[in-house]
Amino acid sequence: MRITAKNQGEAREGLGSILITFTNTGSSCRMAGFPGVDLKTNYGTQSVDRNKQEVGIPFTLKAGKRATANVVYPINNTGGSGVRGTALVVTPPNETHHVTVPVGISLPVSDSDKGKLEVTPVFEEH
Secondary structure, three states, X not given: XXXXXXXXXXEEOXXXXXXXXXXXXXXXXXXXXXXXXXXXXXXXXXXXXXXXOOOOOOEEXXXXXXEEEEEEEEOOOOOOOOEEEEEEEEEOOOOOOOEEEEEEXXXXXXXXXXXXXXXXXXXXXX
């Protein structure tokens, strides 16, 4: 399984999105649910919450095919330096081996900004 992450920038007002892509480099496998995601920052590592409003649908990921999940985060619009996110530690659903992928984001230090750090379930890419 090859895992990559790309910051998509602002997805909705005040919220950014990082697209995580899982590319199956082996034989077919079942995928369902949420990946485990931790964000490495200049202040340590923070677990990313699951977006409980979304439900993943189990699917078979065939060799060479891709699946995706999104990490949604509040964009730092405070004018301050914020918390710098430097990498995501991603564990595919129902797996124990993780991969660290670089990202570059800035989160607000204050809780007053709207939005929180969340990950969606994995969905099959069509």
